[in-house]
Amino acid sequence: MHNNSTITTQKELTYSAIDLLKKLIETPSFSSEEDKTANLLAFWCEAHDIKFNRNNNNIWAVNTHFDDTKPTLLLNSHHDTVYPNKGYTKNPHKAIVEDGKLYGLGSNDAGGCLVSLLATFTYFYNQPDLSYNLVFVGSAEEESSGPNGLNSMLSIIPKIDVAIVGEPTQMQLAIAEKGLVVFDAKVKGTPSHAAHPNNDNPIYKTINVLEWFKNYSFDKTSEVLGDVKMTVTQINAGKQHNAVPSVVDLVVDVRVNDKYTNQEIADILKANAPCDEIVPRSLRLNSSSINKNHELVQAGIALGRKTYGSPTLSDQSVLSCESIKLGPGDSTRSHTADEFIYIDEIKEGIDIYIKLLEKVLKS
Incomplete structure (x- = not known):
């Protein structure tokens, strides 16, 4: 002392x-x-x-x-x-x-x-x-x-x-x-009246997109943090019962292990995710x-x-x-x-x- x-x-x-x-x-x-x-x-x-x-x-x-x-x-x-x-x-x-x-x-x-x-x-x-x-x-x-x-x-x-x-x-x-990146994604289609035929309904197209997010896995596993975890946490579309909307909005929460930077995760999703748009809100929480x-x-x-x-x-x-x-x-x-x-x-x-x-x- x-x-x-x-x-x-x-x-x-x-x-x-x-x-x-x-x-x-x-x-x-x-x-x-x-x-x-x-x-x-x-x-x-x-x-x-x-x-x-x-x-x-x-x-x-x-x-x-x-x-x-x-x-x-x-x-x-x-x-x-x-x-x-x-x-x-x-x-x-x-x-x-x-x-x-x-x-x-x-x-x-x-x-x-x-x-x-x-x-x-x-x-x-x-x-x-x-x-x-x-x-x-x-x-x-x-x-x-x-x-x-x-x-x-x-x-x-x-x-x-x-x-x-x-x-x-x-x-x-x-x-x-783990780091965090939140993405806003869009699945686009053709708007129409619900009574008419429409093979480009974005809500139906979203089924395959959701399956992709559910099943996709990032290659690199961390000894300490395990796998990157990706979860669709929000979905939003449509305003009225008789109208097919033009777009479905998704929010995707990604918890990133120490084998990836947030930028790398964003690049992988932009290249591979079957969405019309996918944009990270922020890349700073590594x-x-x-x-x-x-x-x-x-x-x-x-x-x-x-x-x-x-x-x-x-x-x-x-x-x-x-x-x-x-x-x-x-x-x-x-x-x-x-x-x-x-x-x-x-x-x-x-x-x-x-x-x-x-x-x-x-x-």
Whole structure:
């Protein structure tokens, strides 16, 4: 430990982090409306003598002994939430502790991860001679994939070499994550009155198109993420019972493994899908992965952590560097009614984050 008066013990940081999470829960922070939770993160930094910056509702900081000659490790999680669903029996904006569980909107996704990473960053903030620089970003607009989230910070913060993205993984190592591309497709035909013959009814033509989407498989399988998963999720056509429409609109959801870029998926579908049009809405939510031999992954494995591939999307999708997804909580609780995280999960999360980084930063 160091003689700096601002260094606090892991135990003190843990209790402060749990207290911060309660305040975050009781401060509504829907995507793009996170200004008050950003204030709470700023207050933490001020209380711990951390020099921080604010861009929109993103709070970020670098460690005291930042050195341009060293690689840089990003610690990131988000402080925005989705809207509470109708099934809540508890007040989603009240931090309620019962039976070791802390209830409240955003407690699990991703408040527990956020406060645990912030406590970890604070623990290492003043320590000299680390083998990586540290950058902390408490980001906005993750749930909405909005324009003012982590993606907007990458040109502002120092260049990142590797990242830990805090999402609930039960403190197991997600070493790859599927990307997402949503396509709008059209099947065109000839409009007519339903009473007249028509061999070019786009609704009937869509039967074969749907079969194609159902049966098509992409060649490359990922060891960690498995196959690319393609699903038709919406279909829309026609306005009245007695008129054949001119077009059927389809929406296709594609979850992309780490063997393809989103652009490659778009090129394959444009070349092969039997539609008249197929257009991606966005290509920026790419898959992500990290080499299993990376020292971060190996340090986690040495601590008894398992590795796996994640089917769900996070802020990893906007990073171009290697990254892992790791955090306290359980992703199956995210976006559910009466969302909660166990207090002990936060304690364990901070403990494992610190032990993991001790192995990497002190090597």
